[in-house]
């Protein structure tokens with residue numbers, strides 16, 4: 001990984017050589033909810049959308065937190081440069097499967113610059129994706145490693161690491177246009193959306209509505225293996241729930257390797273069937 005800044009800087013300046021940095025110095029920056037909405041709506045391509053996501057500063061509490069963490073760092077990573085910016089969507093540009101989590105981890109994505117990368121949840125997730133043929137490698141350690149998703153793209157409903165892993169409802173709403181536009185941009189190819197955890201399950205419904213999906217009423221309950229058939233102007237999409245591979249869930253056995261593999265096998269097979 002390229003060290004592109006002094007180790008006490010609060011974030012990596014865009015376009016300075018960090019691997020896979022989607023932004024450049026002139027990428028427009030959103031400073032509030034209205035600018036998120038307009039910059040997401042007007043992004044001319046998926047690449048520009050992710051660039052704009054990656055420099056967003058619309059949520060003051062989250063910007064302060066992600067940059068504070070990037071300066072203070074955890075002892076185990078004290079010698080590393082932290083990304084300290086929002087985590088953009090990552091993976092295949094014409095995916096058949098979207099994987100949606102809630103938010104990046106303070107010392108995972110906020111450090112490595114890539115979603116679910118460099119933390120225990122990501123270790124479980126990528127290992128499972130590799131076993132079922134949706135990732136090129138069983139591990140994901142940092143941006144610029146040899147990891148690659150196969151027919152799959154990962155997104156977070158909230159793109160910045162929140163204190164205590166808990167974004168506020170207002171922060172979730174502010175970030176929603178980034179998610180909705182990314183769903184629209186990938187809708188031609190996506191056949192399955194896997195949602196990790198109950199919080200992401202709650203967060204995705206307004207984004208699906210904004211993206212033009214017809215939504216069932218009442219809202220279906222979240223559960224591991226829960227399935228909902230959705231229709232949009234682009235066709236049918238299966239929404240698939242999965243328990244989050246958080247440390248708490250994996251330590252307690254609430255989520256096992258077999259359970260994760262079953263969900264992603266189902267997603268893979270369904271995405272290839274139509």
Ligand code: SF4
Nearest residue numbers: 056058059159160175
């Ligand atoms: S959470 Fe989303 S809207 Fe808020 S600052 Fe981060 S990227 Fe921007």
